[in-house]
Amino acid sequence: MLLQSAASAAFALALPAILLMYLLKRRYPETEIGSHLLWRRALREQEANRPWQRLRRSLLLLLQLIVAACLVFALMRPYIQGQAPSAAPVVIVVDRSASMTAAASRGSGEGSALGEALRNVAAAVEELPSSRPVTLIAAGAEPELLVQDATDRREIRRALEAIGPFYGRTDEEAALTLADALTRGKAGAELWLATDGRFRAEGAIPDASGFRLFTAGRNGANTSVAAFGLQSGADSHEAAVTLIHYGARPAEGTLALIPAGAEEPAAERPFRLESGEQRVFMIENLPAADHYRAEIRTADDYEADNAAFAFPAAAERGRALLVGERSLFLSAALGLAGFDIVQADPAGFEPGDETAASVDWIVLYGVDERALDTDAWRKLLDSRPVWRIWSASMPPRGGAVAEPEDNRADIRPHPVTAHITLADTHIARIVKADPGPGMEPIAVYGGVPVLYAGSADGRPRLVLAFDPADSDLPLRADFPILTAQAAEWLGGAALGHLGRAEAAGRIEIGVRSGTARAVWETLATIPVRPAGETATIEAERTSDGAVSAVQTAPGIPGLYRFVEYDADGRELGARLLAVHAAEAEGMWTDEPFSGIGFPGNGGEAGETADAASGGEIAAPGKTDAGSETRTDLAPYIAVLILLLLAAEWEVYRRGTAF
Amino acid sequence: MNAADRAGHAVPDGGRKRANGPLVRPGESLLKGVERLAVAASGRTRGTQQGKRRSGALGSSLEFADYRAYVPGDDIRRLDWNVYGRTGRAYIRQYWDEQETDVTFYLDVSRSMRFEPGASDANPETWSETNKLRYAARIAACAGYAALCGDDRAAAVRFASGVEGRLHPVRGRGAAHRLFEFLEQSLEPAADPGAEDLRIPLAAPGALPPRPGVSWLLTDGMYASGIEETLKAFAAARQHLVFVHVLAPDEWQPALRGELRLIDAETEAAKDVAIHSGALRAYDEALREHVGAIRRRCAELGFVYFAVDTSVPLEETVLVRMARHGLLQRQR
Numbered sequence: 004m005l006l007q008s009a010a011s012a013a014f015a016l017a018l019p020a021i022l023l024m025y026l027l028k029r030r031y032p033e034t035e036i037g038s039h040l041l042w043r044r045a046l047r048e049q050e051a052n053r054p055w056q057r058l059r060r061s062l063l064l065l066l067q068l069i070v071a072a073c074l075v076f077a078l079m080r081p082y083i084q085g086q087a088p089s090a091a092p093v094v095i096v097v098d099r100s101a102s103m104t105a106a107a108s109r110g111s112g113e114g115s116a117l118g119e120a121l122r123n124v125a126a127a128v129e130e131l132p133s134s135r136p137v138t139l140i141a142a143g144a145e146p147e148l149l150v151q152d153a154t155d156r157r158e159i160r161r162a163l164e165a166i167g168p169f170y171g172r173t174d175e176e177a178a179l180t181l182a183d184a185l186t187r188g189k190a191g192a193e194l195w196l197a198t199d200g201r202f203r204a205e206g207a208i209p210d211a212s213g214f215r216l217f218t219a220g221r222n223g224a225n226t227s228v229a230a231f232g233l234q235s236g237a238d239s240h241e242a243a244v245t246l247i248h249y250g251a252r253p254a255e256g257t258l259a260l261i262p263a264g265a266e267e268p269a270a271e272r273p274f275r276l277e278s279g280e281q282r283v284f285m286i287e288n289l290p291a292a293d294h295y296r297a298e299i300r301t302a303d304d305y306e307a308d309n310a311a312f313a314f315p316a317a318a319e320r321g322r323a324l325l326v327g328e329r330s331l332f333l334s335a336a337l338g339l340a341g342f343d344i345v346q347a348d349p350a351g352f353e354p355g356d357e358t359a360a361s362v363d364w365i366v367l368y369g370v371d372e373r374a375l376d377t378d379a380w381r382k383l384l385d386s387r388p389v390w391r392i393w394s395a396s397m398p399p400r401g402g403a404v405a406e407p408e409d410n411r412a413d414i415r416p417h418p419v420t421a422h423i424t425l426a427d428t429h430i431a432r433i434v435k436a437d438p439g440p441g442m443e444p445i446a447v448y449g450g451v452p453v454l455y456a457g458s459a460d461g462r463p464r465l466v467l468a469f470d471p472a473d474s475d476l477p478l479r480a481d482f483p484i485l486t487a488q489a490a491e492w493l494g495g496a497a498l499g500h501l502g503r504a505e506a507a508g509r510i511e512i513g514v515r516s517g518t519a520r521a522v523w524e525t526l527a528t529i530p531v532r533p534a535g536e537t538a539t540i541e542a543e544r545t546s547d548g549a550v551s552a553v554q555t556a557p558g559i560p561g562l563y564r565f566v567e568y569d570a571d572g573r574e575l576g577a578r579l580l581a582v583h584a585a586e587a588e589g590m591w592t593d594e595p596f597s598g599i600g601f602p603g604n605g606g607e608a609g610e611t612a613d614a615a616s617g618g619e620i621a622a623p624g625k626t627d628a629g630s631e632t633r634t635d636l637a638p639y640i641a642v643l644i645l646l647l648l649a650a651e652w653e654v655y656r657r658g659t660a661f
Numbered sequence: 662m663n664a665a666d667r668a669g670h671a672v673p674d675g676g677r678k679r680a681n682g683p684l685v686r687p688g689e690s691l692l693k694g695v696e697r698l699a700v701a702a703s704g705r706t707r708g709t710q711q712g713k714r715r716s717g718a719l720g721s722s723l724e725f726a727d728y729r730a731y732v733p734g735d736d737i738r739r740l741d742w743n744v745y746g747r748t749g750r751a752y753i754r755q756y757w758d759e760q761e762t763d764v765t766f767y768l769d770v771s772r773s774m775r776f777e778p779g780a781s782d783a784n785p786e787t788w789s790e791t792n793k794l795r796y797a798a799r800i801a802a803c804a805g806y807a808a809l810c811g812d813d814r815a816a817a818v819r820f821a822s823g824v825e826g827r828l829h830p831v832r833g834r835g836a837a838h839r840l841f842e843f844l845e846q847s848l849e850p851a852a853d854p855g856a857e858d859l860r861i862p863l864a865a866p867g868a869l870p871p872r873p874g875v876s877w878l879l880t881d882g883m884y885a886s887g888i889e890e891t892l893k894a895f896a897a898a899r900q901h902l903v904f905v906h907v908l909a910p911d912e913w914q915p916a917l918r919g920e921l922r923l924i925d926a927e928t929e930a931a932k933d934v935a936i937h938s939g940a941l942r943a944y945d946e947a948l949r950e951h952v953g954a955i956r957r958r959c960a961e962l963g964f965v966y967f968a969v970d971t972s973v974p975l976e977e978t979v980l981v982r983m984a985r986h987g988l989l990q991r992q993r
Contacts, residue, residue: 031922031933037776037793037912038883039925039932044947046934061920061935 004083004636011078017071025064066651070644077640091191092152093131094138094182095124098198099166100173101506101588104530105199106304108221116220120197121163123217127195128159138185142178143169144507170307170560170584171507175202200595201588220595223304224250226276227589228311231297233289235315240289242313244297248276249591256301258284262292274299279592291315294562294579296527308589310529312562312581314500321494322361324354324383326375327368327392332477336486337366342494349374354383362387363494369394369470388463388493388517394470395432402436407449417445417456419465419488423481425453430474438466456492463493463517501565501580504556514550515575518567521550524577528561529584560584684785685798685844687806687975694980695803698989699811702762702875702901724757763830763874764808765816765900766801767863770794770825770847771855773883776926778911783850791971797879797907798844800969803979804877805840807989809833815840816870819847822856824868854927860887864894873899882906882955883927889958902964903988904955910972915944 193213199220444452
């Protein structure tokens with residue numbers, strides 16, 4: 004028999020209190036008798052040590068003492084450990100959130116709390132009878148059912164060994180809910196939870212018949228690079244780094260800013276942070292670099308937030324080369340879409356290599372392409388996406404001007420036509436011509452195609468088959484939308500970097516047009532991975548094989564480059580993404596286990612937290628429950644107390660003594 | 662009042678007069694039974710008047726004692742002429758003398774004798790048949806009546822912590838009412854609660870009878886000390902003592918239970934006692950020891966010890982038990 008709350012033995016002080024009350028009791032019924040003589044002689048022994056003698060054989064007192072002792076015993080919450088049914092399932096929930104990568108408890112010999120927890124769980128699994136099925140759930144963004152109802156110990160061990168940390172936002176509650184669903188209604192089912200206690204799950208822990216907690220990690224200190232920003236000046240950068248310290252004692256260390264490709268820091272700042280202090284460091288005159296790594300060198304227990312990456316905000320806007328007559332509407336719409344216009348007159352302009360390098364894409368507006376039939380123009384037009392706008396006044400070769408039969412518009416799904424209806428738009432003249440190979444009509448007006456999209460040599464091509472001046476389209480709301488979507492499709496929307504994202508978080512990426520394949524290239528990770536692991540990660544694709552615009556950020560904190568390739572394997576562009584671990588994981592403001600509602604009463608959680616606040620959480624043996632089923636003795640004690648009360652009543656009825 | 666008692670206490674309901682001794686005076690049927698009895702006395706008594714007791718002296722009874730030679734001056738009516746005829750010598754026939762004996766009743770009227778649970782000490786009217794003092798007084802009345810009927814002299818002394826009153830020896834059946842009256846008065850409330858030591862009332866000078874005789878000591882024996890010495894004093898006063906130990910039924914066998922504060926009726930001292938089977942056993946043992954000590958002492962001194970339970974009907978106690986015990990005998 005074991006006790007869950009041995010401290011309640013202090014209530015045993017009630018027993019001497021009852022004794023004392025009996026001793027102090029003075030109210031005896033007065034009875035007159037003829038003479039004391041014989042009683043004096045009879046009770047000479049009682050006279051000798053009077054107060055104690057009175058207690059002798061006072062059954063009422065005896066019963067009360069037994070009742071009080073039973074109550075104290077019940078308060079100590081005794082239980083009998085019985086063998087669980089041999090086929091009762093065991094569901095193991097492993098918390099693998101980023102905080103589990105923090106240091107293991109002292110003396111455990113493991114590098115991280117996760118390793119410690121997994122080792123303890125593995126040891127406990129070995130002790131299970133082989134007939135008990137084991138289900139293994141890893142907590143992540145969504146609970147991951149690694150092994151279900153497995154009895155093969157090797158399989159379980161392999162699955163345990165394969166569990167790595169998850170740096171994204173971890174939903175422990177979902178994992179526990181799943182575990183609850185798996186244990187519910189199964190006799191003797193047990194729930195094991197391996198965690199460092201750094202999550203909030205109020206009342207979430209299901210009340211399985213057996214609950215066993217594998218604590219790991221220590222109640223240590225963490226200094227976090229909470230934010231890191233880089234502002235680019237004329238020829239130098241300015242950095243702002245925010246540090247936060249969580250821990251009982253002040254932290255001291257050095258903040259280093261390391262430019263891309265360098266080993267030595269470009270700037271260093273010593274720091275001393277009080278408990279809970281948050282401070283911003285401004286560092287100016289940093290040499291220009293693609294990106295910077297801000298790193299703190301201090302003794303803390305959680306490494307994943309000790310470094311952060313930043314890159315200068317992309318200041319430049321996209322540039323489009325507008326060849327042809329000047330159009331106020333088009334210039335304004337492109338300017339709204341975030342593009343600078345470079346106006347070129349085909350008659351007096353011969354593009355060079357600088358031109359090709361300085362513009363992202365080209366608009367040909369009402370230009371007779373025969374005038375552009377030079378090598379320089381051909382080269383430029385082949386190397387850049389082109390948007391042709393035909394004009395009825397100057398139709399392309401073989402083109403004919405047609406008038407739409409009616410004003411019904413037929414819009415086909417395409418990124419360029421996403422929010423376009425052409426409703427109520429009047430188009431006077433439309434040029435009918437061959438748009439070239441690979442071009443598909445994506446909008447038809449009055450039976451005549453008005454918009455073609457396609458690609459040539461891997462470059463997107465777009466054709467608008469009417470002059471906006473021949474319609475009232477520029478007056479419609481569709482026009483700036485059409486222009487912006489066309490510009491985005493042609494020029495690739497985000498020319499700047501991808502910014503920051505949480506590990507394994509979902510991010511939206513404007514994929515460049517013509518991208519056939521994209522990969523994540525790992526530039527650096529926190530903590531630093533062995534070289535072999537810094538592989539590239541293939542980007543996600545949609546169901547039709549295109550690179551998806553919504554990507555999952557890489558799972559390990561660090562700096563990544565999103566590289567896009569066209570169908571021929573040519574690199575279209577690369578953008579940087581700084582991935583950080585879920586921020587909540589590093590906020591060590593509360594003590595471990597303080598935010599978790601354990602089954603039964605809350606006192607248990609408090610006790611555990613108390614143990615943790617001492618600095619160490621004992622490693623393997625420190626589990627809150629046995630591996631077998633517990634039979635709580637409290638109901639039996641209650642029955643015993645009732646029987647005793649009945650006996651006491653009987654004694655009272657018959658008289659206090661016998 | 663139970664049926665047996667009513668039989669032994671056949672007093673009309675209207676006649677509850679103190680003068681008639683309704684509480685003490687035995688019923689007529691009991692008196693009739695007692696009439697034929699006499700108080701036993703051990704050995705030969707020496708009284709001052711003619712009585713029915715065989716005296717230690719030679720006298721004028723019909724009981725032959727001895728012969729002795731005639732000396733001049735002897736009553737020639739006592740000369741045994743047959744012996745003279747055969748032998749020619751004159752012998753005088755001698756007879757035992759018959760004298761009366763003094764029977765003194767010592768009635769303990771201390772508060773422990775008066776005490777009766779649920780009744781008032783001060784009001785004997787509320788007492789039941791089992792009241793010790795009343796019972797003792799009635800025994801004394803019966804035995805005293807028997808003594809008076811047997812031509813003995815009866816005296817009575819009531820005592821608490823001192824001699825409270827005394828009835829000087831009376832003689833003859835006609836004096837019975839004086840005895841009854843005295844006993845009746847003994848029941849009246851007294852301020853004196855009684856003493857812890859029996860010597861205090863009875864070893865006082867003049868407390869014991871000056872002449873040899875029979876003494877009945879009617880008490881509950883609730884004296885912490887002095888019983889033994891008092892018995893010796895009676896022996897020294899050449900008294901043949903009958904120790905009538907009167908105890909109420911709940912003294913023989915207490916019906917108390919639980920944790921009680923016992924109040925002594927005499928001293929009014931309080932005592933907290935948890936009464937359980939063990940305590941009752943201890944009481945029984947103490948009682949047995951107390952009774953045994955008195956009985957032993959009485960036996961050593963040639964006295965009679967007679968224990969009385971007041972729950973036993975008086976008739977049975979007097980007519981059956983006392984007679985069986987030899988305290989009251991048939992008259993010759």
